[in-house]
Amino acid sequence: MPKCVFVTGASSGIGLAILNDLAGKGFRVVGSTRSLLRNCNLVQDLKAQYGDCAQFVEMDVDDDVSVEGGVKKAYEFLGDIDFLICNTGRGSLGSLEEHPLEEGRKLFETNVFGTLRVLKKIIPNMRKRRSGTIIFVGSIGGLVGIPFQSHYSATKFAIEAYAECLRQELRSFGIKVSVVRPGDIKTKFNESTKKYESPNSPYANNLSKFWESTLEIEKHAPEASFVSRKIGKIIKKATIKEGYVVADWKTLLAMKINRLIPQNVKEKLVRRYYGIDGDDKPEVC
Numbered sequence: 001m002p003k004c005v006f007v008t009g010a011s012s013g014i015g016l017a018i019l020n021d022l023a024g025k026g027f028r029v030v031g032s033t034r035s036l037l038r039n040c041n042l043v044q045d046l047k048a049q050y051g052d053c054a055q056f057v058e059m060d061v062d063d064d065v066s067v068e069g070g071v072k073k074a075y076e077f078l079g080d081i082d083f084l085i086c087n088t089g090r091g092s093l094g095s096l097e098e099h100p101l102e103e104g105r106k107l108f109e110t111n112v113f114g115t116l117r118v119l120k121k122i123i124p125n126m127r128k129r130r131s132g133t134i135i136f137v138g139s140i141g142g143l144v145g146i147p148f149q150s151h152y153s154a155t156k157f158a159i160e161a162y163a164e165c166l167r168q169e170l171r172s173f174g175i176k177v178s179v180v181r182p183g184d185i186k187t188k189f190n191e192s193t194k195k196y197e198s199p200n201s202p203y204a205n206n207l208s209k210f211w212e213s214t215l216e217i218e219k220h221a222p223e224a225s226f227v228s229r230k231i232g233k234i235i236k237k238a239t240i241k242e243g244y245v246v247a248d249w250k251t252l253l254a255m256k257i258n259r260l261i262p263q264n265v266k267e268k269l270v271r272r273y274y275g276i277d278g279d280d281k282p283e284v285c
């Protein structure tokens with residue numbers, strides 16, 4: 001029997017790459033999107049390519065009723081879910097001071113509570129079957145605080161904490177939990193990141209340097225298939241690690257060194273990476 005996979009946030013980027021990669025490898029897959037209508041071409045392409053082995057369901061992770069319906073449809077199609085890949089997520093750019101708190105709440109709703117909403121619908125079945133694997137798509141930003149993306153980083157740190165706790169709670173039920181932590185990947189992520197920036201902001205200089213660096217890094221970043229191939233390998237393993245950094249070799253090395261160096265050096269390296277380590281003293285305004 002082919003193994004069954006449910007991927008949230010699968011209409012673009014990493015989620016879509018996972019869907020295609022795993023369907024191509026013979027898994028039965030369901031991916032979620034907030035709008036089947038908006039993605040009708042994608043839905044048709046998937047059907048044309050993989051026939052009855054792949055399907056999209058409509059699901060907004062922010063909404064209880066929508067998640068209930070989406071997960072129900074996924075079970076109707078798949079029968080069971082062997083692998084749950086919690087991938088839905090978006091970013092938000094701006095200084096903490098200038099970020100509306102409401103936006104922080106909304107980001108937590110999608111990246112954290114949205115993930116938990118889906119989990120809470122799927123864990124009971126995995127627990128009763130005494131098998132299943134949950135993979136969170138975290139981020140390097142969940143290991144290292146990214147300036148001007150504080151809410152985003154905080155959501156990914158929260159995912160790390162939930163994963164660590166869940167792994168221990170679910171261990172005796174035969175359910176595995178892991179976090180895949182991509183570095184910069186070329187997707188629509190930066191495009192769909194909400195931006196809170198104003199030209200008169202005291203942060204304007206560093207914020208624009210940060211964003212320019214981010215967009216430049218993205219140009220040279222690996223494609224989403226880089227992450228999906230890694231996930232394809234992980235889910236075939238008998239034993240999986242607590243987490244995997246999936247990034248170019250420089251970032252991999254930096255993340256290894258990261259564990260050994262003092263916090264102030266770590267933060268300096270992050271600022272350098274984003275081109276904001278100058279002695280820039282903005283005027284008080």
Ligand SMILES: NC(=O)c1ccc[n+]([C@@H]2O[C@H](COP(=O)([O-])OP(=O)(O)OC[C@H]3O[C@@H](n4cnc5c(N)ncnc54)[C@H](OP(=O)(O)O)[C@@H]3O)[C@@H](O)[C@H]2O)c1
Pocket residue numbers: 008009010011012013014015032033034035039059060061062087088089090110114137138139140181182183184185186187188189190192224
């Ligand atoms: N790209 C990177 O550099 C990078 C690095 C590290 C981690 N990540 C993580 O990788 C994951 C995927 O990101 P990506 O880079 O592939 O970005 P993406 O191309 O923008 O894809 C994001 C996906 O999430 C879905 N989504 C967004 N808001 C949603 C909501 N409220 N409810 C349900 N689905 C929602 C979107 O689907 P619909 O709009 O169709 O609903 C879309 O399929 C995210 O968790 C992100 O934090 C990305």
